[in-house]
Amino acid sequence: VRVGSGARARLIEELLAEPPGARLFLIADDNVARLHGRSLAAELRDRGLDAELLEFPAGEASKTRATKQVLEDRLFELGAGRDCAIVAVGGGVTCDLAGFVAATWHRGVPLVHVPTSLLAMVDAAIGGKTAVDLPGGKNLVGAFHQPEAVYADVDLLSTLPDAYFVEGLAEVVKSAVIGDASLFREMESSAERLLARDEEWLERVVLACATLKGRIVRRDERETGRRAVLNFGHTVAHAVETVSNYTVRHGHAVAYGMCVESRLAVDATGFPERHRGRLERLLESLGLPTGRDSQFSVEAIVAATHRDKKVRRDRVRYALPRRIGRMLPGGQAAIVVDDADLEAALRATG
């Protein structure tokens, strides 16, 4: 993982020095293609590389088997063989979708991530999870496929719309809660600098999150145990996303999910009530939602948790912190919570 302003320039030099494939296929949504993808592809071609850009319509609605199929048909038309490599340029949707294309094209070709959103830099581009959504649930079909390299250039974040930037901060807060208490304290004291997209601060944050996630994932690539800690806030978040038919943004759902699940943690793990308050205040100061959107009923959210793909034998499990910066140790990361307790936490939150 290369982090920092200037990572884009480094990407080009490193692709030239050691191309991951005889031909490079960049995949980007049409927004990112306009902002970054076309110029990157043109520059690579100018420097003598065989690079093509494939575009798809921006938005989570594109993260489907149908879009994957369109991209594959295009790869076939362009004669992409097993010696090609995929360069995913974009946010979380592109990481997951283009990553899954790379995972299965000719049974797997090399993948390079160029995340262009904060969410992708701190989360989606790290860890090798790829997937598409099904009409009924997120990420139900996918694969584990580790990228050869990740180039996180915080300069690219300057073009990111506010809502997208802020939702990325939710995953940064999650990282801090699950494993970096000092990052959490720094965010509490410098929320404004972060919201102003201070470059130095962004580098610090992206590096801390990517490193933490990389460390967790290396120990548990296929999510058999320890990796589960990354799911803090996500059980409720996925339920809200399902109920909203994916109109709620992922980061917003995660922020609200952390508020609810930190309440569960107070009872289940002894997570200090004071820490729960700090978490809620930090999220608020970053402009993230801490209460339930009243158009989604408590009952619907509870029901939706049972459709989560991590549910085993209908018992819903939660990855809960013990305190800020500290999760329950490995094997205990997945705690079963009753529907009644979840319902109480949902009603108490916002």
Place this chain on the structure above:
Amino acid sequence: VRVGSGARARLIEELLAEPPGARLFLIADDNVARLHGRSLAAELRDRGLDAELLEFPAGEASKTRATKQVLEDRLFELGAGRDCAIVAVGGGVTCDLAGFVAATWHRGVPLVHVPTSLLAMVDAAIGGKTAVDLPGGKNLVGAFHQPEAVYADVDLLSTLPDAYFVEGLAEVVKSAVIGDASLFREMESSAERLLARDEEWLERVVLACATLKGRIVRRDERETGRRAVLNFGHTVAHAVETVSNYTVRHGHAVAYGMCVESRLAVDATGFPERHRGRLERLLESLGLPTGRDSQFSVEAIVAATHRDKKVRRDRVRYALPRRIGRMLPGGQAAIVVDDADLEAALRATG
């Protein structure tokens, strides 16, 4: 890999003793479902396991992203979580298709193979390759996903139509050429016993082929080098299948492909002309094609080799034997052959 008559009974006992998933989803085409799948699912349910059978229309035409999608939608409807396992019951198409479903459902769930064709027992069920076809080419989208277990019950072969049985013999001959000279000699002297589906002989053959392939694949799971030897006969076979729009059966294409490629080997590796003759005679004695179907032109076959997914920088590579039972050593397994030499070999063959 469990081989032998009685493997079906063992399958049931072992699934009961140590179920690979909380719920089992059997996948079979409608023919195999009628012959074996429904009774197997019923028996598993009778013994207390949670087992469902998913059917799809028989035939290579079903090995598509569309069929995969239908099966996935069905898994979702049935509430299949990440704690389920897939049991693939059928021939090569089912191995590849159901294997690919298992490889990507919730980013990979356990897979058990119950091959019901000779081709699947000696080849498709072994080695972890899964895939679907694209309109323009075979196996272009897929994944490596090793099965937890393979149960090859030769008793099931009694219901296999002749054409399917005989095409499986082509892969058996290929195994013998690439790594088992004594199996080749035994086949030469006992072709009739094999065609009569002598059970003891079938066990010997299936065990030998599955063991050989397993040994090769273990050394090179992701086909970076040594595994390429398995492709003897297959470069031409894939071209013929493409040209015929997949109306030629895979085993038939492989038999013809071996005839052509063994001619290439005479020049390229010093494969003895006498061995080439033995190979051709053995294929003939088994009722396999050794000449070109005149409806497919030499030119079209040559052109189609360039669409093979193993082609790198437009140079077509062949895995060629040095003698019966012996391939070129690892790194040299992929030999580049000019179009002119291929054309000559195609014209000389039948």
